[in-house]
Amino acid sequence: MSTARGARARARTEITAAIKDEARRQLAAEGAAKLSLRAVARELGMVSSALYRYFPSRDDLLTALIIDAYDSLGEAAESAHAKAADAEPVRQWTAVCEAVRAWALAHPHEYALIYGSPVPGYSAPDSTVPAASRVGLLLIGIVRDALEGRGIARPPLPARLRPEAERMAADLAPDMPPEVVAALVAAWAQLYGLVGFEVFGQFHRVVEDRAVFFSHAVTQLAHSVGLLNHAGTSGAPQESRRPPRGRGRGTASGGTRAGS
Amino acid sequence: MSTARGARARARTEITAAIKDEARRQLAAEGAAKLSLRAVARELGMVSSALYRYFPSRDDLLTALIIDAYDSLGEAAESAHAKAADAEPVRQWTAVCEAVRAWALAHPHEYALIYGSPVPGYSAPDSTVPAASRVGLLLIGIVRDALEGRGIARPPLPARLRPEAERMAADLAPDMPPEVVAALVAAWAQLYGLVGFEVFGQFHRVVEDRAVFFSHAVTQLAHSVGLLNHAGTSGAPQESRRPPRGRGRGTASGGTRAGS
């Protein structure tokens, strides 16, 4: 339905896509600040003013790229989750987190575009909201499923946080306990702290084996929202695992006898 | 010693300072991307080329501002810590975290400069390292003190993280247990995830009472590095507080009868 409605209309969508592709190329190569309308037009063999027929301003082009980036990230996260759909909640959680990290490392400039400092004067229009929510919704969904399967413990909820937690829960997931939603939002932000520090080079000469460090950190994050390690999601029989006794949330179980 | 060594030399430092001040003004007003050498020069009544006698390029000016920003943030954090030096470790921790948040909210563009996406092509020179480390060192110090005072529990340390944790500990704090250092680094990154999300507007329409939300989140962060709530730092008697019994970590203490 959206195709074959005149040569001109088809050309328009094609050119629009070509512009975005070339812009994405420049974005990936040099970063958002060096993305130049003129350079894009030049590369496409058109004159710069012609480009304004497709995007009314440079910021509009950027906005389009932002939405695409959110969608690309969301898709990466969702497909990673799909592959881990049968695993226990903690593994689903870490799978999604690791997909986010992998995507960010593969597309640092696009990551910077959406989770780094907002571009110059610009503030994200509402049109970006749905695309931006995908990862968050995914994480909420994982915890919700675990909740139904009882594979979750309630995080602490101090009294003064209760009103705000209830507000957030009402907005984001009315079916879930406020303390879980609050912990979820915090974990969400913290996840992007971990990813951002790695992508933006803050871990340079601090963390070397960043993959295992990240993996551990997001596992702890999963625990912080209440996800347990050996939770049986109602009817998920596969994968032999030792019973949830013993090494539960080993706090002082720490050092393999090699104490400092 | 550094003063009164010729009128010219004094004028140079004065003008350098004036340039940085004006640049900081523009940075705060419009953001790093709109910081213009020409505009700074114009405002100072000089011609743009004259400015290059003081800063060889725009990036060098930015680097100077970055170092100043790190120092300003570090100072804010350190003075907040000084005021809480006698409190228990968790309070010291949250005091520093809240100072970081307050500084970031008061100087969003400078925060973006140092913890947002790195500017265009530029990568932070080594000269920024000492200034950049101040907050991290502060957090390490708090945990170290708690460690000496026994006010800390050991975070978990899975086997595969051990080598990296030992590496980090050797680099950052050879006197501290690896699992604590690893948790510290993670908490450090997560702190900036929380701050960044608030400063960059990601919490818009998600979290309303951001102060109490943040306060709770960083308290949990303190717990994640092992800091305990009612730890008596050797001799710190002051501040009557109700005994740690009762409403400890209320897990199922849930809904105030107003269930969903």
Added chain:
DNA sequence: CCAAAGCAAGAGCAGTGCTCTCTTTTTGGT
């Protein structure tokens, strides 16, 4: 079939970072 709408091209404006040359001022050694 032909007006209307969509599109490309070019010139032009105001702004940017940065370089180069020229003149003036200050400095420091003899």
Added chain:
DNA sequence: ACCAAAAAGAGAGCACTGCTCTTGCTTTGG
């Protein structure tokens, strides 16, 4: 005290940017 050398300011200019406006050409639809 003098005078070459170093430092600083001023101005012109280059190559680039985002964006606008006018001028033609082409496709579209009543």
